[in-house]
């Protein structure tokens with residue numbers, strides 16, 4: 001086996017090693033089929049079991065009960081930016097959005113393109129999206145309130161979700177989905193591009209409350225309607241079989257190896273606080289997000305200048321710490337520490353950061 005590095009990529013991102021090993025083990029002969037999971041029919045019992053298991057695990061992990069559908073939709077999180085207003089807007093009612101960064105901005109743009117009555121009720125753009133807004137008023141008449149639970153690029157996260165009264169919440173949870181437990185009851189829809197925390201890229205996992213589907217307009221193109229996916233268990237056409245298979249294995253790892261979302265959250269908090277504590281005690285590294293808004297998933301920080309940042313990223317890679325470059329739109333450094341990144345990776349990173357500071361600081 002080739003070497004594996006400590007992977008801090010933002011997405012596609014690290015997958016749990018036991019999951020990769022399981023994939024490797026059953027790649028040539030999936031459960032006695034004599035085929036890989038990429039070669040079996042999506043109409044076969046083999047794949048049916050896989051997708052049903054993935055749905056059931058999602059329902060168990062998040063206590064969804066019977067009120068929600070779990071769907072797998074191609075096109076990543078970005079297609080959801082347009083599908084949500086297309087399917088769930090209500091004529092004569094505004095769409096409320098909170099803008100906390102690059103991804104929220106894109107979601108807002110896609111709703112506006114469709115000529116919807118979009119209202120941005122709060123934004124942290126005034127301070128380069130370095131915080132989560134606290135002052136906002138949700139329009140009681142709104143069809144939904146959309147927010148991004150974790151801001152992958154800016155390194156901020158909603159510690160507690162916005163309160164919206166009777167207005168259904170809709171959240172882009174791409175980069176913190178399944179990182180912590182939460183109460184789903186205020187949510188009309190939750191979506192996550194799989195490649196951050198639960199699997200390979202190209203697919204979004206979408207959780208939609210059943211009553212929300214009454215809003216879906218009949219005249220939409222077939223593949224852009226949520227009902228097409230809910231009525232056929234995400235198999236109106238050929239789904240992303242390999243992605244769904246991998247997602248199921250990651251969820252199995254979460255349930256059986258980690259022990260569920262409470263334990264996952266405890267581990268994630270320990271990882272993030274180790275890294276933030278180190279940064280806070282250093283005068284060399286500087287966190288970019290406000291302390292009460294910091295993300296447990298994407299730790300963004302700067303060094304005294306860009307030359308040092310370049311050297312930091314290059315030297316880190318030489319010691320097998322990969323993916324520490326900040327998003328191209330903001331620069332700096334970012335350590336993405338999703339579920340699959342263990343405490344061993346954090347310890348290795350902190351040791352490297354201390355060493356680098358000693359040499360350069």
Ligand SMILES: *Cc1c(COP(=O)(O)O)cnc(C)c1O
Pocket residue numbers: 011075076077078079103148150151152172173174175193194196201202203
């Ligand atoms: C990565 C990311 C996206 C985009 O996901 P795609 O699957 O590439 O469309 C959207 N929202 C958030 C919060 C992300 O982190």
